[in-house]
Amino acid sequence: MTNKIKKRYNRVAGFYDILDKPMEMAASKWREKLLSGAKGKVLEVGIGTGRNIPYYPDNVELTGIDFSPKMVEIARGKAKNRKNVKILEIDAENLEFKDNTFDTVVTSCVFCSVPNPVQGLKEIKRVCKNGGKIVMLEHVKSHKKMVGPLMDAFNFIPLHIYGANINRETVDNLLKAGFKPQNIRVENLWLDIVKLIRINNKKE
Numbered sequence: 001m002t003n004k005i006k007k008r009y010n011r012v013a014g015f016y017d018i019l020d021k022p023m024e025m026a027a028s029k030w031r032e033k034l035l036s037g038a039k040g041k042v043l044e045v046g047i048g049t050g051r052n053i054p055y056y057p058d059n060v061e062l063t064g065i066d067f068s069p070k071m072v073e074i075a076r077g078k079a080k081n082r083k084n085v086k087i088l089e090i091d092a093e094n095l096e097f098k099d100n101t102f103d104t105v106v107t108s109c110v111f112c113s114v115p116n117p118v119q120g121l122k123e124i125k126r127v128c129k130n131g132g133k134i135v136m137l138e139h140v141k142s143h144k145k146m147v148g149p150l151m152d153a154f155n156f157i158p159l160h161i162y163g164a165n166i167n168r169e170t171v172d173n174l175l176k177a178g179f180k181p182q183n184i185r186v187e188n189l190w191l192d193i194v195k196l197i198r199i200n201n202k203k204e
Helices: 002-035 069-079 117-127 147-154 156-162 170-176
Strands: 041-045 061-066 085-089 102-108 128-139 184-190 194-201
Touching (some): 002 102, 002 128, 002 194, 041 117, 061 069, 069 085
Parallel strands (some): 041 102, 061 085
Antiparallel strands (some): 184 194
């Protein structure tokens, strides 16, 4: 499954920013909000084509990872004039970093695409420091009576085109990955579909 989705993202990498452009007017404000608190050593999981790079504070040390080599190539081009930024080809389900490496972990519309999202979230928890911050901008399945079933019915379209699910239950997956509900804050940015999720990564 991972290789199949990687091939789909490689296929659309060259025009991914064009596909995403209609959402960018709203997304730019969401990105600013998402990244305003990023500090220290930062990991962005699923950096894609690097759309978030301009929004990071200058004083962070950013490592961005993605499993699509073509996405990585585009993101590296956007990062070439930024200090303390490196972009690596790494799978979110198998992060090649030691435990407790990062002060902040960021995701942005990523966990719709990770084949095993719970495993990916466990990896984020592992590499983020005890007491570190995890911030996520994610779209999820609506719990509204009419909208949720429609998202299930039409999920096959984006899934077939580039491997993104529109009906993921990311907050539930956080709990399955071992995060405690008292450490998770969720803010709805658009209906109950686009959410800003802030996590205090307390390890017991």
